[in-house]
Amino acid sequence: MSxxxxxxxxxLTFAKQGRLAMLSHLEVARALERTVRRAGLPYAVSQGFSPHMLIAFGAALPVGVGGTHEIADVRLTHYVSADKALSALQEASVADLMVKDCRYIEPKAAAASVAFPVSTYRALLSCTPAVIPLPDEIHVVRKKKEKVLHPAEFLVGDFQLTGAVATFKLEAKPTGSLRPDLLLR
Incomplete structure (x- = not known):
């Protein structure tokens, strides 16, 4: 036995912006996997019938929503200095899906999806409203099942409106999360 x-x-901390904000979460995952391969990092692969890169992502952004501090964890088989990995990843990245930072974390550290449960959103609105009324509940239908979400349970702090820019924080719960586009709709 070996x-x-x-x-x-x-x-990894990366940005998803510009035209690439229109990518789905699965497309972002594939693009970052290709970036890691092009960078020549010694990534680990899963065992079994269909081996794949061991990479885990933070919370998914809706299509059309960009992010400046998105998180992904890549498992490597050999140590490469964080600076060298960052340089290689930036050379292999495109401008609108750029890796901005790399650092090693403990093997038992919380997954990217639960390590950062609160996300800050900044939305540029098409007009300058006097006030945005927050609904008491939002009805969401997924796979023919209706779920009622209460925005107050997910909102962290105040909903700020400065001109045509809305800034707010949403917390992802173990039972689910509220998408920012549904809150603004």
């Missing part, structure tokens, strides 16, 4: 291989967890 010795278990040591795995290093590299946490």
């Amino acid at each position: 010795e278990p291989q040591q795995i290093f967890r590299l946490r």
